[in-house]
Amino acid sequence: MQQNYKVNELFQTIQGEGFYTGMPAIFVRLQGCDVGCAWCDTKNTWDIDPDKQAPLSELSDHSDQSSQWADVSAQGIIDEIKRLRYSANLVVITGGEPCMVDLRELTTLLHEFGFQTQVETSGTYPILVDDNTWVTLSPKVNMRGGKVVLQTALERANEIKHPVGREKDIEQLDKLLAQLPSTQDKTICLQPISQKANATELCSRVCIERNWRLSVQVHKYLGID
Secondary structure, three states: OOOOEEEEEEEEEEEOHHHHHEEEEEEEEEEOOOOOOOOOOOHHOOOOOOHEEHHHHEEOOOOOOOOOEEEEEEHHHHHHHHHHHOOEEEEEEEEEOHHHHOOOHHHHHHHHHOOOEEEEOOOOOOOOOOOOOOOOOOOOOOOOOOOOOOOOHHHHEEHHHEOOOHHHHHHHHHHHOOOOOOOOOEEEEEEOOOOHHHHHHHHHHHHHHHHEOOOOOOOHHHOOO
């Protein structure tokens, strides 16, 4: 049975976070999220309003914080990428919370067409993706939605990119990592919340101490999508 995806926007830019920072990327942002992060910068993707459905062509090739969405098949997403003649090889599937839906058909088809795929998730839903998909888990702990980070999500993640504002956030990450037998096969990134100076200093210090990676949301400093 064909899986359709509720696409909020589709555009090409530079990946500004985590392992793939600096790489040209095609972002496919999906509508729908019930995690409830207070600092979320895409709250427009939380609700799926039937009255906001629109054609994908009206939502692609720009990012405008709209709550509109298009109901699109995996092939339809690839057809739109082709129509726009995008040059990036990396497709980033984000949200919202993209893992609220089964992403195996989309990620597998993208690979068949020669793309790399990355999924950015909170880890609060099962991660159903192609085996070759790079999974970036940005764990969300004690958020308004009451979700918990799944053990299976921690195990599947290639990269754990943790939002940090205070020391307690480092402590939360340590508790999550303690659930894993090893982190040797995972990239650990700390990402200062809202580019705040104190959070950035904290993340920098801990990354140096532990040989982790700093993720500073380069796209926000550059003023690009």
